[in-house]
Amino acid sequence: MGFNIMEKNKKIILTGDRPTGKLHVGHYAGSLKRRVELQNSGEFDQIFIMVADAQALTDNADHPAKIRENIMEVALDYLSIGIDPAKSTIFIQSHVSELTELSFYYMNLVTVSRLQRNPTVKAEIQMRNFETSIPVGFFTYPISQAADITAFHATTVPVGEDQAPMIEQTREIVHKFNSVYGETLTEPQILLPDNEACLRLPGTDGKAKMSKSLGNCIYLSDTEEDVRRKIMSMFTDPDHIRVQDPGRLEGNTVFTYLDAFSNTGHFAEYLPEYANLDELKEHYKRGGLGDVKVKKFLNSVMQEELSPIRARRAEHEKDIEGVYEILRKGSTHAKETAAETLREVKHAMKIDYFEDAEFLAEQKERF
Ligand code: TRP
DSSP states (O other), rough: OOOOOHHHTTOOEEEOOSSOOOBBBBIIIIIHHHHHHHHHHHHHHHSEEEHHHHHHHHTTOOHHHHHHHHHHHHHHHHHHHHOOTTTSEEEGGGTTTHHHHHHHHHHGGGOHOOOOHHHHHHHHHTTTGHHHOOHHHHHHHHHHHHHHTTTTOOOOEEEEEEGHHHHHHHHHHHHHHHHHOOOOOOOOEOOOOOOHHHHHOTTTTSSHHHHHHHHOOOOOTTTTTHHHHHHTTTTOTTTSSSSSOOOOOOHHHHHHHHHHHHOHHHHHHHHTTTSSSHHHHHHHHSSOOOOOHHHHHHHHHHHHHHHHHHHHHHHHHHHHHHHHHHHHHHHHHHHHHHHHHHHHHHTTTOOGGGGGGGHHHHHHHHH
């Protein structure tokens, strides 16, 4: 019985995304790109990437078709960025019923007021106009997220900045569980992007968040022409009217994207008259550098990043049955792993009656 994973001090990643739409470059900069680097670093013993359909249903209960539609989209997005099923387990959350069971026990360790103070939940309640009519499932999703993370004894959770309060809440649940029932669960660490621009990539219209409803996203699955069109109409400095005018970098979406995606190699290849981004920025601030030139450069940078993703996606789209098998096998493996943790949890809570020889002896003694 028990704790094998913890004993060996393994390094384990768990992360995931709600399948409410196709993934975009905000997801990519904020988390997806890093996952692939971590996967290929060889530093991790196990990597679990979850399509969080059950969580998506907590605020989409009336739209099951939307969630169902996006399972394959998200799986294709994962495979196209280079998540390799030989190295990472891709799985579907609702298939791992152990997660729901863990959530139920963790609910006893969290207060209503603590959930109300979770900043992400607070903001999302406002955004969705839930106010007093919040579905209970939605309200408690930080607890289910703690189940997702701890079920795999994850040590590392690479996510975007908006998920920080979830990881914090998970750590609290782990502490509480371990102090009440004994050392059982593993405390996870959050892993945020190290590049400031990647933390919060704005929409193409300069708005703080990329969202499908605002129509300001560049999707990983966009065609070359879509990407070019979106970049050429991106929000820049509204006061930079003539080329010779000095330009502003703050709130200038094109430069934020360059901060997130460009490197000196891109300059050598596509814009050799500048050594690096600092030189380009200086010229823009001084005046004499037009938006179109900067946008064309950004387009080259983004196409270089996105075209291998597009090509890999096209390959996988030809073999949907293969993708389905990846999801099925991944989900089975994830379920087995979570079942082992659930056994450990039930043992720690002393509710593993039929696996606990002492239970029967005790009861016989009593009666
Ligand atoms: N909340 C995450 C999102 O909205 C998805 C998610 C669910 C997740 N469970 C998780 C992320 C566990 C990291 C770890 O994208």
